[in-house]
Amino acid sequence: MPTPVFCQQVKRGQLDCLAIRHPLFQTDILLQGAQLIYFRPTDDPQPWLWLSRQAEYIPGQAVRGGIPVCWPWFGQADKNPAEVQQHINDISSAGAHGFARQQIWQLKQLQEKCDQVRLTLELESQHSEQWRGHARASLCFTLRRERLEVALTSHNLSDKTLHISQALHSYIPTGDIRNSYIRGLEQCAYRDALQLQDGDWRLCRQRGAVRFAAETDRIYFLPQARPVRLQTPARQWLLSSHGSRSCVVWNPWIDKSRRLSQFADDDYQRMLCIETANVMDDIICLPAGRQHTTTLTLQRG
Numbered sequence: 536m537p538t539p540v541f542c543q544q545v546k547r548g549q550l551d552c553l554a555i556r557h558p559l560f561q562t563d564i565l566l567q568g569a570q571l572i573y574f575r576p577t578d579d580p581q582p583w584l585w586l587s588r589q590a591e592y593i594p595g596q597a598v599r600g601g602i603p604v605c606w607p608w609f610g611q612a613d614k615n616p617a618e619v620q621q622h623i624n625d626i627s628s629a630g631a632h633g634f635a636r637q638q639i640w641q642l643k644q645l646q647e648k649c650d651q652v653r654l655t656l657e658l659e660s661q662h663s664e665q666w667r668g669h670a671r672a673s674l675c676f677t678l679r680r681e682r683l684e685v686a687l688t689s690h691n692l693s694d695k696t697l698h699i700s701q702a703l704h705s706y707i708p709t710g711d712i713r714n715s716y717i718r719g720l721e722q723c724a725y726r727d728a729l730q731l732q733d734g735d736w737r738l739c740r741q742r743g744a745v746r747f748a749a750e751t752d753r754i755y756f757l758p759q760a761r762p763v764r765l766q767t768p769a770r771q772w773l774l775s776s777h778g779s780r781s782c783v784v785w786n787p788w789i790d791k792s793r794r795l796s797q798f799a800d801d802d803y804q805r806m807l808c809i810e811t812a813n814v815m816d817d818i819i820c821l822p823a824g825r826q827h828t829t830t831l832t833l834q835r836g
């Protein structure tokens with residue numbers, strides 16, 4: 536790799552961080568979890584991702600904000616399809632959202648240009664205490680003034696079929712959650728993780744825009760990849776995806792905010808998560824040697 540001009544490795548608390556100071560934008564990406572925690576075009580006064588003011592930068596603990604990577608399983612292990620669970624050694628002790636967000640990724644590629652920076656981080660996972668699988672996760676960031684693109688590739692390095700659930704767990708800022716809404720999910724079926732019906736998360740259908748007036752934790756199923764628009768009081772965001780047919784929408788609201796780590800009691804008013812996912816019916820099935828890429832593009836709407 537040529538000597539970087541815009542990118543340098545710095546410390547954020549106890550964690551190593553790639554700080555990119557390009558004339559057109561600024562980004563911070565932690566090597567732990569390949570977690571992007573900051574992105575702001577130089578001519579924009581506001582960062583594009585929400586990051587907790589109580590964020591802690593400690594080894595082995597995901598930071599609350601930015602874009603954590605949930606891989607090779609999403610959410611609680613026991614809520615995953617049996618195909619995903621079969622690769623997890625001890626379901627009862629398996630942490631939520633897999634292990635990739637707590638591990639150190641390696642910088643494999645950095646390409647700096649006058650209008651963009653592209654960098655790729657990789658994590659190779661062999662059989663471990665937690666997981667029976669051999670796969671490589673690569674996260675390629677393409678950073679430009681007008682858009683942020685994140686591509687997560689899972690590559691099955693084993694000789695057996697592998698099943699993965701995952702999400703790019705984007706935390707988006709809003710000035711006021713009660714005056715924010717999402718368009719693009721109208722008529723989509725979703726599972727409501729806060730309502731049980733016959734032992735399963737209740738299956739519902741979205742009527743109109745998604746609005747927020749209570750705790751929200753839903754998995755939407757998209758019949759085909761389509762962009763999602765978030766309207767907040769001051770801004771509109773456009774999230775586009777490829778390789779994903781499921782989208783998680785989450786806001787912890789009042790009670791859960793009090794229980795969350797690295798989260799102020801009133802933070803729920805200023806954030807929401809729109810997660811580009813591959814979960815439930817949309818998990819990734821990778822035959823030996825195959826790979827799959829899921830891409831999120833975030834831009835101002």
Ligand SMILES: O=P(O)(O)OC[C@H]1O[C@H](O)[C@H](O)[C@@H](O)[C@@H]1O
Nearest residue numbers: 610631632752753783784785808
């Ligand atoms: O607190 P974390 O492990 O980061 O999870 C935060 C949230 O992630 C997802 O959005 C899940 O759907 C939620 O159920 C969960 O509360």
